Amino acid sequence: MVDGASQHHRLMTCPPPSTSKQTVVVQPLISTLPSKEDEEIVKSVVEGKIASYSLEKDLGDCRRAAEIRREVVQRITGRSLMGLALEGFDYDSILGQCCEMPVGYVQIPVGVAGPLLLDGFEYTVPMATTEGCLVASTNRGCKAIYLSGGANSCLLRDGMTRAPVVRFGSARRAAELKFYVESQDNFDTLAVVFNRSSRFARLQSIQGAIAGKNLYMRFSCSTGDAMGMNMVSKGVTNVLDFLQNDFPDMEVIGISGNYCSDKKPAAVNWIEGRGKSVVCEAIIKEDVVQKVLKTSVGSMVELNMLKNLAGSAVAGALGGFNAHASNIVSAVFIATGQDPAQNIESSHCITMMEAVNGGKDLHISVTMPSIEVGTIGGGTQLASQAACLNLLGVKGTSNGNPGSNSRLLATIVAGSVLAGELSLMSAIAAGQLVKSHMKYNRSSKDVSKAAES
DSSP: OOOHHHHHTSSTTOOOOOOOOSOOOOOOSSOOOSOHHHHHHHHHHHTTSSOGGGHHHHHSOHHHHHHHHHHHHHHHHOOOOTTSBOSSOOGGGGTTTTOSSOOOBOOOOEEEEEEEEETTEEEEEEEEOOOTTHHHHHHHHHHHHHHTTOBEEEEEEEEEEEOOEEEOSSHHHHHHHHHHHHOHHHHHHHHHHHHTTOSSOEEEEEEEEEETTEEEEEEEEEOTTBOOHHHHHHHHHHHHHHHTTTOTTOEEEESOOSSSOOSSOOHHHHHHOOEEEEEEEEEEOHHHHHHTSOSOHHHHHHHIIIIIIIIHHHTTOSSEESSSHHHHHHHHHHHHTOOGGGHHHHTOEEEEEEEETTTTEEEEEEEEEEEOOOSBSGGGGSHHHHHHHHHHTOOSOOTTSTTHHHHHHHHHHHHHHHHHHHHHHHHHHTTOHHHHHHHHSOOOSOOHHHHHO
C-alpha cells in the first residue's frame, strides 16, 4: 500500500493521482518495451508501487531504466516523447554524477570555427548551438584574426571561490572573526587546514564582508584542471570546523552565502574575478577590416563606443559591456562539458576598440574576469564532450603541470569571444546583421508536422 504523498511523488513531473473511482486503463503511446517483465515494471511505476528514481538501482541496467521511465512518462502525461533520442548514449556514464532520472538525450549540433590563431598556436573551436549564423560569424572573426597575425592572451588570475555565511550574537563578534581570517598571521594555519581537502586545492585568500552580525567569508583557491566548486567547498568545510575551536559561538548558516558568487550576475565577480581572469587582444589590419569584415576601422570604433560602452551603461549592465560574449561562451561550454549555468558570470566581458598605427588598423580586446572552466570532472568526462576537449588539446588533466589545461581552455574561450565580437560588430557596422540572419537563421523546411506529433 502506497500512501498518497509517495504516490504523488512517484515521478517528479506526474500530476496528483486521480481521486475518481472510475477505472482508467492507460495504453502505451509507443509500444517499444522488449518484454512482458518491463511492461509490468512500467505498470508498477505508474501505480506508485516502484519509485521511478530507483529504477537504475533496482534493475542494474541504466539503459533499460531510461527506456522504462520514458514509457512511464508518456503514459502518465499522455504525451509522446518520439523525437527525443534514446539510443546511442552511454547511460552508465551519467549515473550519480551528471543527470538523474534520464529518459533520453537532446541532440545539439556541433560546428567548428577556426583556425583560431592564438598565442602562436592554431585551434579549431567546437561550438554546440542551434542559432544560425553564430558559428559562421565566429569563423569569419577567426579568419580576420588569422590574416592579421593572430591574437594574444594573458591569464591575470586563477582562483575558484566559495563564501559561507556564519552568524554571531553580535556584530562585534562577527568583526572579530573577519579580522582573524583576513590576518596574514593566521593565513598559513588556515591554508594548511584548507589544503588537506585535496592534493590540488591551494588556498589563496580569504575576504570577509559583514552585514549586521552575519559574516560572509569569500575563500579563493587554485583547483588544478577541475572547475573546482566541490574542491573549494570541501576546503571551506575543513576551515569552518577548525574555526569552531576558537569561535564556538559561530553558527554556520550555509556553505554558500552568495558572496561567492555562483551562477548569478554579481559585481564581486566583475571586480575581483572568479575562476580564470583573461584578457585577449589583436590588431586587425586595415585591409582585413575592409575586405573580410566589410566595414571601416572608424565605424567599428564608433559603434563599440556607442553600443558596447555607452549603450550598456544606459542599460545599467553588470559585466555586459560587449556585443554577444555569452553566445560564444555558451556554445563552447556546451560542446566541452562545462556547466552551462556558469555562462552567467563567465560571460562578463568588456570589449574595447581603438584605431592604432596612425588610425589605419584596429586594436580590439576582450577582458573577461570570471571564466569558470575545467577539463576534468562533471560533463567533461562524457564521450562527446571529451572529444571536443581533445580537439582543442586540453582533454583531462595535464601531466606535470596541474591546471595548465583548464587555463588554456579559458584563453581559448576568450579568443573565441574576441572573434565573435569582431565579426558581429562589423556586421552591425556594415548593416549586414538582419540580412545574414534572414539567410542563415531561417529554416525553409516545413516543421509543422513534426511539431504536431
